Amino acid sequence: MRTSLQKALALILSGDRELKNILWVTARMSLSSSLIALLIGVPLGLWLGSARFRGRQALVVVNRTLMGMPPVVCGLLLYMLFSGVGPFGKWKLLFTVDIMVLAQVLLITPLVVGNLETFVSGVAQPVRETARGLGLGAGKTFLLLANECVYPIFSTYLLAFARAIAEVGAVSMVGGAIAWKTNVMTTAIMQYTNRGDFSLGVALGMILMAVSLLVNIAVSLLQRRLSR
Amino acid sequence: MKTNACAKTFGGRTVLQAPALELAPGRICAVVGANGSGKSTFARLLAGVLPPDGGGRALPPSVKVGYMPQKSYAFRMTTRANILLSGGGPERAEALMEALQIGHLARQRATGLSGGETAKMALARVLSRPCELLILDEPTASMDMESAILSEGLIQSYCRETGCAVLLITHDLQQARRMAGDALFFFRGQLWEQGPAARVLFSPERPETRRFLEFYGGG
Numbered sequence: 208m209r210t211s212l213q214k215a216l217a218l219i220l221s222g223d224r225e226l227k228n229i230l231w232v233t234a235r236m237s238l239s240s241s242l243i244a245l246l247i248g249v250p251l252g253l254w255l256g257s258a259r260f261r262g263r264q265a266l267v268v269v270n271r272t273l274m275g276m277p278p279v280v281c282g283l284l285l286y287m288l289f290s291g292v293g294p295f296g297k298w299k300l301l302f303t304v305d306i307m308v309l310a311q312v313l314l315i316t317p318l319v320v321g322n323l324e325t326f327v328s329g330v331a332q333p334v335r336e337t338a339r340g341l342g343l344g345a346g347k348t349f350l351l352l353a354n355e356c357v358y359p360i361f362s363t364y365l366l367a368f369a370r371a372i373a374e375v376g377a378v379s380m381v382g383g384a385i386a387w388k389t390n391v392m393t394t395a396i397m398q399y400t401n402r403g404d405f406s407l408g409v410a411l412g413m414i415l416m417a418v419s420l421l422v423n424i425a426v427s428l429l430q431r432r433l434s435r
Numbered sequence: 436m437k438t439n440a441c442a443k444t445f446g447g448r449t450v451l452q453a454p455a456l457e458l459a460p461g462r463i464c465a466v467v468g469a470n471g472s473g474k475s476t477f478a479r480l481l482a483g484v485l486p487p488d489g490g491g492r493a494l495p496p497s498v499k500v501g502y503m504p505q506k507s508y509a510f511r512m513t514t515r516a517n518i519l520l521s522g523g524g525p526e527r528a529e530a531l532m533e534a535l536q537i538g539h540l541a542r543q544r545a546t547g548l549s550g551g552e553t554a555k556m557a558l559a560r561v562l563s564r565p566c567e568l569l570i571l572d573e574p575t576a577s578m579d580m581e582s583a584i585l586s587e588g589l590i591q592s593y594c595r596e597t598g599c600a601v602l603l604i605t606h607d608l609q610q611a612r613r614m615a616g617d618a619l620f621f622f623r624g625q626l627w628e629q630g631p632a633a634r635v636l637f638s639p640e641r642p643e644t645r646r647f648l649e650f651y652g653g654g
Contacts, residue, residue, distance in 0.1 A: 333508040340503060
């Protein structure tokens with residue numbers, strides 16, 4: 208264990224090229240997917256939490272079910288759709304970072320929607336009633352509601368990013384964990400551990416935790432600043 | 436100003452059945468009654484935040500309504516920005532903040548205000564905009580006596596100066612007697628008694644109203 212840790216530290220300090228490539232692919236995939244999920248999920252969550260229409264509860268239940276979708280099921284679904292014989296096979300997306308981002312977006316968006324919906328449904332009524340009492344229109348009311356959600360949006364982003372960076376099932380199925388191309392930290396840790404190369408696995412694990420810590424600190428600072 | 440007859444049912448229980456009413460401009464009408472008598476539901480139907488049973492509206496859409504809900508809500512912005520939301524302009528906002536003694540809180544985030552301060556901010560916010568019908572649902576319930584008296588004065592001036600009709604939902608019978616020209620008494624979701632405040636709040640006709648006044652205000 209101690210030797211593995213020493214080797215891992217040496218690997219990180221040496222600026223190993225393969226390690227740098229894994230980090231780059233991971234950052235590209237996690238940041239893109241979490242941001243896209245946020246862009247889609249925030250308006251959907253605001254709408255689902257504040258709108259009153261027949262079938263709203265059914266949509267909430269569907270979203271909550273999707274929140275628990277196993278990543279391997281998502282990976283399998285995309286694999287079938289984008290493989291050579293699948294309906295989208297001609298796009299040749301399988302085993303690329305793009306399809307890994309797509310898989311992550313499918314997994315993360317319901318989490319963003321669900322988190323926002325839960326928060327918004329608690330504040331929508333007082334916001335709507337107060338805005339109505341001041342004679343404000345629907346557009347202004349929606350903006351006020353969005354403004355009330357700044358803090359939970361940051362928390363939700365952290366959740367989305369954490370899910371994206373730590374996910375392994377879907378990305379390994381659709382990305383294939385190809386070295387120098389689609390290998391991300393989680394899939395690489397599995398590969399190196401299976402090969403008995405614990406030092407690179409430990410190094411990646413340490414970096415994964417450090418990146419997660421840095422992102423959490425950065426977002427929390429921004430959240431604090433904007434919430435003042 | 437005429438309101439339409441309206442009713443509201445929640446989970447099969449009719450919580451309100453109100454007939455059509457006429458509200459006089461430039462006068463304050465107190466709405467009194469025990470908990471669950473339908474006062475707030477009536478206010479919410481008139482304010483348009485709750486649809487009446489069978490659709491339609493409790494008031495014609497052309498009527499400009501101002502409404503302060505029972506639970507004052509502070510938006511995540513400064514006290515001043517909250518008051519400016521109603522579009523009454525900065526001068527009116529400053530004057531109301533000074534009158535309600537919350538001028539020193541103008542730049543403070545409104546979500547950090549106390550319950551009483553939030554109620555004062557919400558009152559300033561709704562009073563900064565002219566309207567034809569002002570509905571206030573227990574506006575001073577969380578205020579201390581001095582603030583409540585200050586607020587009462589401001590509401591009366593607003594009513595006098597703008598000529599709007601004010602519907603004041605209150606549990607404080609003394610406040611209703613101090614402020615109102617007319618009064619409505621709700622009992623188990625029905626409008627039980629209505630008329631000049633001098634009669635309804637001092638010498639009502641119906642035994643239920645008398646019992647309520649004896650219990651709440653030593654009438």
